[in-house]
Amino acid sequence: MTTNAEYGIEGNTFPRGWFVIAEASELGKEPLPLRFFGKDFALYRGESGRVVLLDAYCSHMGTHLAGASSASLAIEGKQIEGDSIRCPYHGWRFDPDGVLDDIPYHEGPCPSKGNLRSYPVREVMGCIMMWHDPEFGEPEFEPPTLAEWDDPQWVKWGPLDHLGKLDIHPIEIVDNMADARHLGPTHGAPCEYFENEWNNHVYMQRQGGFHKGYQAMLRSRTWYTGPGVLLSRQVFGDIKTIELIANTPVDEGTVQVWHGALYRAPALPITDEDRAAAREVQAGALQAFSSDFEIWKNKRAATSILAVRNDGRFSQGRTWYKQFYAAKDQLPAIRERLNGKITLGDLPPPPAEHIEFEETF
Ligand code: FES
Ligand SMILES: [Fe+2]
Structure with a gap:
């Protein structure tokens, strides 16, 4: 493994741009665990067909949203609800923008500290591509299409x-x-x-x-x-x-x-x-x-x-x-x-x- 510094690459650890992260056909009913850019992600398709990419780890106790296929919620196919996803451990729900919007056993507003980051994704040419920007800016250009x-x-x-x-x-x-x-x-x-x-x-x-x-x-x-x-x-x-x-x-x-x-x-x-x-x-x-x-x-x-x-x-x-x-x-x-x-x-x-x-x- 060679580091950026050895190539004289300065600045961020990972580059900015559109990147393929999966083939669209890989996305079934379950969320998919992914690792890119030194980070873990959960990718899923909401019921409307929208593709959503969130940081993998639940803000409650750090469960990987796409890492518990034997949990009851996952087996029953109830993790994805509309375009939102529930954590398989205690059922906290995140909307496609990563906003924590339901804690099944908690009344009142959910803590905004619990929100996850959601990343821009596009489905193009049978691929799921994400916009990766270390500064979390909006896409500077569109992914290529044919x-x-x-x-x-x-x-x-x-x-x-x-x-x-x-x-x-x-x-x-x-x-x-x-x-x-x-x-x-x-x-x-x-x-x-x-x-x-x-x-x-x-x-x-x-x-x-x-x-x-x-x-x-x-x-x-x-x-x-x-x-x-x-x-x-x-x-x-x-x-x-x-x-x-x-x-x-x-x-x-x-x-x-x-x-x-x-x-x-x-x-x-x-x-x-x-x-x-x-x-x-x-x-x-x-x-x-x-x-x-x-x-x-x-x-x-x-x-x-x-x-x-x-x-x-x-x-x-x-x-x-x-x-x-x-x-x-x-x-x-x-x-x-x-x-x-x-x-x-x-x-x-x-x-x-x-x-x-x-x-x-
Ligand atoms: S760890 Fe996710 S809901 Fe508890
Ligand atoms: Fe070549």
Whole structure:
């Protein structure tokens, strides 16, 4: 486990942004215990369908709201009441904003000291995402969405690949965005053109190269919306796919990772064959990602990088990443310095074919 300080990350212990915390399909009738950002949470779906994320521990005696499935209240399915939740130990009730609003054996108002914190959550693209802000501010931007998610010609990921926890600092996952030089040795698709662009909370990569495995030109436009959610539009041969990679810090120096891919069927209606092709495309994308994953699992921490002239621009990439740990009032200065596009010495910028791909997909 490597600490923020070793990477020169200053400010908060965990970054600000939207983060995947669960797949929507994981939410049944019971609350789900989660641990991220060095904290424990209880996630549940209220009877109206609203998704609620509260601090895990009841203010009465510290019971984990999602940690007592054998309690009578839980067995009877009575923990969730409307969009509120009752603690399984003595039945105290918290509304979706975390307000303690009923103590079954107490008359008069509930102590406001008993309120829990409730966190902004969104259900997007089959994922539950939370807004994590160490300063508890309102979301500064919205989580990414895709028009394709609601397009019937696109086969959805489902389920996501749950890759579990990795003992690596998430900054090293985001290093991939600048890393033009690993695409050949690691993924078998040496890049022929390359560009990074930083625009406030968005980090973009445009690249293309011949993929040995697919025996086709692979073009991709990949972007982070904040530090935790990557989407990547990719075309190779007649395949169009959109990949998702989500990283969410668990504790300092450890991260949880999810992966998925959407696949565009050649025509409507979608057939079983298309669904099988979609699973194959997701598996192919996972295999490529697994090559990164294996490296991350076994490498030592790159707290400093011995970069040569034509290496990826890791340093700018890390500056972009570190902004999410900084106090909000520092953001304008960081962004003003960083925003813009860069190419890499000997690699050309995206050619006309890439620009056409980007304009049409
Ligand atoms: S510990 Fe939660 S109601 Fe008592
Ligand atoms: Fe990679």
